[in-house]
Amino acid sequence: MGQELSNYELEGADYLLKVTTVNTPLLDTSKMDYFYQRGYEETKKRIKEIIAIS
Secondary structure, three states: OHHHOOHHHHOOOOOOOOOOOOOOOOOOHHHHHHHHHHHHHHHHHHHHHHHHHO
């Protein structure tokens, strides 16, 4: 998923949360609910790490 974002878009990020998806293009808007759920699940797993950085 992150491969589709340019380095320019990522430079300003304080934290980059990588979410693994299988055979799902980032810009496939029909999968927005799926992306949201995967992001939520990954954030819950890494919340302590995210808080420690900020």
